Amino acid sequence: EAAPTLTVILRTDGAILYVNPFAERLAGYSEAEVLGHDFATVFGDSTGRRKLMQRMLAARPQSPPARGFEDTLLDDNRVRGLLVSESPPARGFEDTLRCKNGLRRSIVWNAEMLADFDGQAAILAIGHDVTELNEAQRKALQAERLAAIGQMMTGLTHESRNALQRSKACLEMLALEVEDRPAALDLVRRIEKAQERLQHLYEEVRTYAAPINLKHDVCDLRALWRETWSHLAQIGHGKNVEFAEEIDCTDTHCRVDPFAIDQVFRNILENAVSAVPDEGQIRVACGASDLDGRPAVRIAFRDNGPGLTAEQRQRIFEPFYTTKTKGTGLGMAIAKRIVQSHGGLIETGEQPGPGAEIVVTLPRDME
16 A cells, blocks of 8 residues: 555456555546556556556466365365466566646556455556656766767857858859849748758757856846847737736846847747747736745746647756757757856746746846
8 A cells, every 4th residue: 555656456357446545646546536447548548558468368378167166175265266377477568657637657567467356366567657767867868969969069160150151141142143033032032041040050059058158237127028029020920919018016127148038038939929829919927026035037928829738848948859840949948048047947837728838037136
């Protein structure tokens, strides 16, 4: 009952007969909600759990019928033990368990046959939660990857920038040569746009790999996000997006690096614009707060898009994590580095209703 593992007892057809309290807490389902349900599907359809069941049943040898056992010679439990053929245990079946709150946990299952459970043969399945172990291994590999990227970008920085500048100059000269040919000029503009995209991706990776050097100044955060939004609004994105503010404090000034915080606001607002429908809404709510006992400003960016799944909320600030078809997945990771370098905090909010909320809290002054 108190074991820190998932303990599940099943009928041989896969129906759940028992789950221990740890399994209830981890999965978020009460025992009453899962009893009688199929082990392979109740926690999300799972190939791993199906294979575990198939392995247990396939390995169970067929025994000839038993005849003539008298209760006076053998008690009931011993009789049932003789009637149940022994199967070898199944070990190391890893799968994903979907919790009631939508989160997913990595579980390694081991199982063996029980001769008797409430008068019938059953399967005992023991699950070990390896989510944190897998996450630690993933982060270690990611750290190695980022270190390799940093080394590579150090060598490529100079040559790549020079190559992009030369190609840009050539395109500008070519545009002058074909200015009387609209079709050719349109192709030049497309190449320039693709080049700008390449430059943006290059700078995004370079920025993440490089150390952050801040130049602090007292800035009006409201003026910063308004300027950022004005640039995004000019781009348009083909959407009619309403931008509104809710200011609950008289002073929105902080000592920050304006260029770096502009990058944070731009990444957040670009994601919001991408997420909202054609008639979208983005709201910025700003108010006084405190951070570790220090005066701070809290800025919440809210949109009316589809919102974030439990997985997205958990991984949105991870490097290279993205749900978009384009991009590096570094935008929010860079935003997190910048905010943390200011001694601040960035996190997903808990706003009611649809849409996503990203909350940035910045101390008014650096220590």
